[in-house]
Amino acid sequence: MRAIRFQEKRRVDVGTVDDPGLEAPTDVVVRVERAAVCGSDMHVFHGRETGIDAGCVMGHEFLGEVVDAGADVKLPIGSRVVSPFTTNCGACAACRRGLTCRCEAGALFGWVAGGVGLQGSQAELVRVPLADATLVPVPEGTPLDEALLCGDVLATGFFCAENGGVAGGARVAVVGLGPVGLCAVLGARDLGAERIFAIDDVPERLAIAASFGAETIDRSAVDPIEAVRAATDGHGVDVALEAVGHPDAARLAIDVLRAGGTLSSVGVHTSPTFPFTPVEAYDKNLTFKIGRCPARRLAEPLLSRVRDRSLDASALITHRMSLEEGARAYELFDKKEDGCIKLVLIP
Numbered sequence: 279m280r281a282i283r284f285q286e287k288r289r290v291d292v293g294t295v296d297d298p299g300l301e302a303p304t305d306v307v308v309r310v311e312r313a314a315v316c317g318s319d320m321h322v323f324h325g326r327e328t329g330i331d332a333g334c335v336m337g338h339e340f341l342g343e344v345v346d347a348g349a350d351v352k353l354p355i356g357s358r359v360v361s362p363f364t365t366n367c368g369a370c371a372a373c374r375r376g377l378t379c380r381c382e383a384g385a386l387f388g389w390v391a392g393g394v395g396l397q398g399s400q401a402e403l404v405r406v407p408l409a410d411a412t413l414v415p416v417p418e419g420t421p422l423d424e425a426l427l428c429g430d431v432l433a434t435g436f437f438c439a440e441n442g443g444v445a446g447g448a449r450v451a452v453v454g455l456g457p458v459g460l461c462a463v464l465g466a467r468d469l470g471a472e473r474i475f476a477i478d479d480v481p482e483r484l485a486i487a488a489s490f491g492a493e494t495i496d497r498s499a500v501d502p503i504e505a506v507r508a509a510t511d512g513h514g515v516d517v518a519l520e521a522v523g524h525p526d527a528a529r530l531a532i533d534v535l536r537a538g539g540t541l542s543s544v545g546v547h548t549s550p551t552f553p554f555t556p557v558e559a560y561d562k563n564l565t566f567k568i569g570r571c572p573a574r575r576l577a578e579p580l581l582s583r584v585r586d587r588s589l590d591a592s593a594l595i596t597h598r599m600s601l602e603e604g605a606r607a608y609e610l611f612d613k614k615e616d617g618c619i620k621l622v623l624i625p
Contacts, residue, residue, distance in 0.1 A: 279296075279401055279402040280402055281398075281401035282336045282337065282400035282604035282605075283333050284322060284330055284333070284335075284336050288324065288325070290336060290605055292603075292604045295335060295397075298404060300347075301405065303349040303350040305348045306351055306405075307347075308340065308405075308413075309342050309343045309403055310340050310341075310342040311624070311625070312341040312342070312426045312622055312624060313337050313339060313625065314339035314427075315337070315400070315607055315608060315611045315621045316337070318338070319337065321523070322336070324612075327546075327548060330391055331392065334388065334398065335398040336400045337388045337400030337401070338363035338398060338430065339399065339431075340361055340387075340426070341359070341361070341429070342358070342404075343358055343359075344356065345403070352410050353413060353415070359413040359416060360414050360426060360428055360429045360577060361387070361429050362433070362574040363387055364412075364573070364574075365407050366379070367381050367411050369411070376572055377572050378572040388400075400601065401601070414429070416581060419585055420584055420585040421584065423598075423622055424584045424591055424592055427457075427591055428577045429577055430573055431458050431594070431620070432589075433571055434521075435457075435459070435463070435465045436461065436462075436464070436468070436576055437572065437573075438462040438521060440465065441542045441544070441567045442517040442518070442519055442541075443517060443540055443565075444469040444470070444471050444519075445470060446470035446471075448469075449471070449475075450474045451477060451534045452476045452519045452521065453477050453518060453519065453521065454522035455476055455478035455486070455487050457620045458521040458544060459522070460483065461591060462519040463476055463487050463491070463492045464589070464591060466519065473493060474491065475495055475506055475534070476488075477494075478494075479496055482596075484496060486593050486594065486619065489593060513537075514536035515539060516540070517541075518532070518539065520545055523543075523546040524545065524547075528547070528552075529554070532562070537562055537563055538562075538565075539562070539564070539565070540566075544568075544571060594619055595622055596621070597610065597618050597621040598623075600625070601624070603623075
């Protein structure tokens with residue numbers, strides 16, 4: 279089959295790899311109908327996360343049709359499914375608490391190191407272990423591109439808002455308006471935020487945030503800290519949602535928070551230190567919540583809302599490309615060329 283493969287820092291290619299097969303009775307093989315390039319892929323692409331094997335199939339966002347299934351799988355062949363970016367068993371202590379992203383038996387798609395791990399989904403086919411617990415059937419009539427978002431960026435944005443404790447009447451800042459940050463705007467709006475300040479410097483992203491109901495702050499034109507404080511009687515926001523995974527973004531998020539505020543961070547951080555000291559956290563009575571989204575828990579209710587059109591995230595998808603254009607897709611997404619926000623691959 280054809281797949282996008284990691285080769286070395288800043289280089290992926292499209293080549294032929296072996297078709298995946300069943301390795302356990304709980305496995306399925308999915309024919310990929312939609313995949314995506316994600317901001318998390320950029321950590322590998324830029325070498326911020328290291329150790330992945332050359333030749334590993336990239337990607338962890340996908341939707342498709344079950345074409346083969348192990349003996350213990352209940353999902354029928356022919357089912358259309360969307361997947362979270364990690365597998366999960368549904369039965370361990372973490373899964374029972376709803377923290378499916380930290381399943382004791384789970385694995386991340388698109389991460390093979392030293393020959394051990396799970397191949398990714400930017401390919402024609404993908405093997406899914408623990409299929410019955412991991413995969414979510416896509417309701418008939420759901421737009422496929424938007425259904426794809428439910429397995430990662432839409433779930434992660436909503437989790438960011440949920441984890442931050444956003445509630446009715448809250449004043450919220452969203453720092454970084456990539457796909458996850460824009461979904462965090464939707465999540466904050468959904469939870470009843472009174473005012474949402476969306477901070478970035480990319481015009482196309484700011485425009486979508488405004489269309490989602492946020493008050494936009496172009497950090498290239500104004501000091502975002504001063505702008506937020508001026509809009510909140512000098513106090514700052516109740517909740518800051520950080521969706522970048524960079525110390526500068528987290529620092530800005532802290533600086534726009536009021537005393538006693540909450541920072542919710544879902545960006546993948548690779549820095550060895552925090553961008554604040556224990557003294558600063560103490561003096562601000564800071565609540566800091568961080569971590570990977572349990573996308574499996576959120577995907578199912580989000581899919582229902584996408585299907586009934588009570589949630590519309592379609593504006594995020596700006597580009598659709600073939601799998602064979604994979605190297606160009608990474609370049610386009612990485613450099614934010616041509617207004618690229620979210621890029622869907624169609625094998």
